[in-house]
Amino acid sequence: MSEFSGSTDPDRILPLLWRHRNARRATTGRPPRLTVDRVVAAGLAVADEDGLTAASMAQVAARLGVATMTLYTYVPSRAELVELMVDEVLAGRRLPGPGEERPAHWRDQIHLYADRTIAMYRDHPWLCQVSRVRPPLGPGMLRESEYVLSTLGALPVPERNTAAVTIIMFVTAAARQEGENAQLRRASGESNDSWWSRRGRLWEDWFDVEQHPAMTDLWNAGGFDKGPDEQAVDAFAYGLRLLLDGIGRRSPGAQSSETTGLRSSPMP
Template sequence: MTVRHSGGGQPERTLALLWRNQRQQGSQRQEVRRTAGRRPSLDVDGVVQAGIRLADERGLDAASMGGVAKALGVGTMTLYTYVPSKEELLDLMVDEALAERQLPGPGESRPTDWREQVEVYSEQTRAMYERHPWLARVSTVRPPVGPGMLAGREYLLSTLLPLDLSPRDTNTAALAITTYVDSAAGLEAENELVERSSGQSNEAWWYDRNDLWETYFDVERHPAMTAIWNANGYQDTVREAATDAYRYGLDRLLDGVEAQAKSL
């Protein structure tokens, strides 16, 4: 599966598209007067939603400019008048997916315990990847700097501020949590994509390779693995192992943040 990279569009144009709705809020009344009686049949929001639907149903490759135009019943050149390139379309799709997460904003109700607040981020992010597994094919090393992305950053920073870490450590801890949760959720989504494309579950894939243990595995060269096996340390299924590993990693990461805060 080819990995695509966000953040590849023309900066000023991409920012204007990502922040189009916030920018338009102040002039909404004038816009209503200007377009009264001539409601457009297509807008940027509609293009983005069509792209997401295609990617959800048929994979990221289906959400090309031509594919989206066909789904909307317009010519590809018409689509370019709303979203100028595939790079901008990808950024818009990713940030729209990020914005779907139900993360409480400033002044909104949220759990009182900071770890429970992090759990909200974790659950919402994993659910987002489950709804949109094509996100696993998008590298956000250069992220779409839109409202969806910034909402996630703001939420995590706000959960950690009460710990009274230094500003630098607060930001570092938030980045560590983001890296861990997003990477793990992306790996789960990638597993889903592989199972879809291959038509074979991960359990079946490992079953086909059972001969590894009978024919090739050397207990003397792998004493640690053998000891864990003999002590029933391995989970029953691949999915259970991934779930337990995720839970273990996040808990230990938050334990470390909490220990640092208590040491101050």
Template sequence: MENYPLLWRRTRPAKKAAGRPPKLSVDEVVAAAIRIADTDGLAAASMARVAGALGTATMTLYTYVPSRADLIALMVDDVLLARRLEFGDGWRERVALFSARTREMYAAHPWLTEVSLVRPPLGPGTMAEREFLIATMTAAGVPVGQINRAALTVTAYVYAFAREAGEDARLSRDSGQSTESWWHERGDFWEDWFDVEAYPAMTALWNAGGFEDQAAHDYGLALILDGIERSVGKDSGIERPVEKDVRIERSVE
């Protein structure tokens, strides 16, 4: 069960307790855990390691964050919120912003690949993402019954590529070898083991230079957005609104 008072601590701060003020804050604890996980992986961000980094006892740390599960949820929600998904520009540009910042998030925090977001922490970071995407699909003129479907489709696609970027960063950190170097070491595979007759489609594409352009992410995202755009108003009886009339002025902090 989520610890809502901790997840929503910035919007609904707890009443100050009597006595001496605490030496640390929950924000400091979470930030320290994120720094450790960024450098050494999620497993390294134990309560003992975080406490040591903050110069306090492990048991003292539990007075700020009751469990490691709570700590991980707070870490995840904080990095989700740190993307700062601003409202503005056209709806396609908003999706591009969401995609770029989500990939940057995974590259900066590779430990996210070790966390499932199928059941995300219900904090400000998760809510900011859902609000951003639902508002974006609304601005695109997607019919009400299809808004959440469109938002979830974009989310699934973006996160698939973003996790790949995170896995690349994590593997590079753990092995000390870049993915480019890893592939270079296997150059002899294509000469000694790859059978051009068994894989004619791949061979033909290689000979035609079809593997040189690796911009698969942009290509696929454009197809999804084109499909959403074409579906707007189709068999729905709903006219597509002019986007400049859709005004969303607040930003997600």
């Protein structure tokens, strides 16, 4: 069952999301026993190990060795905690910011974004349970938008945001599927290839070649020789390549996205 980010009071969540901006270090007195960072880290540890549902305020408090009510001094509710956890994971991709080193070619920059996003969902599969239709408006989310937009600087301005949103939607959809696969493997102890193999009798006992001629032709040509996991990898690479080819051709004067196309993002 999905949880929805963005349901929190902006006056409470925004200062928490941006707590590191202009943060002042205390110069006197004892350091606090807990910090928001420690609470978020504990929530991430619980969710990574046991799933998002397990990351209740009580379980996070137990992980920290404090009373549950103590957490509310730092995070108002579980809804805020989940948003903080999501943005922390988004920021953890370490996408290059302005002035930071990045691949020279715009396509390689997008591939870096895609690889790190897929790895993020694989490492934190509970993210699949959080809808980001209304995302946490923190540094992690804004870094994603800034990075993808910065790779598309040669596009006309009206198209730039549309292209960036298209890339983010495509990559995130594939990454969420990878996260779901990771959750299924963990819950069932079985790979997708094994799951399909155990249902092989479908093709012998129930499959009607006359009702499925396109599938039959593809089968006879070897189009289904690869397992579902490998097919998914190929499909993502194919789709991303076509998407970037199309975007590259929208660059002024572009003839081929592999040669001219979008210029590389300017390096400092």
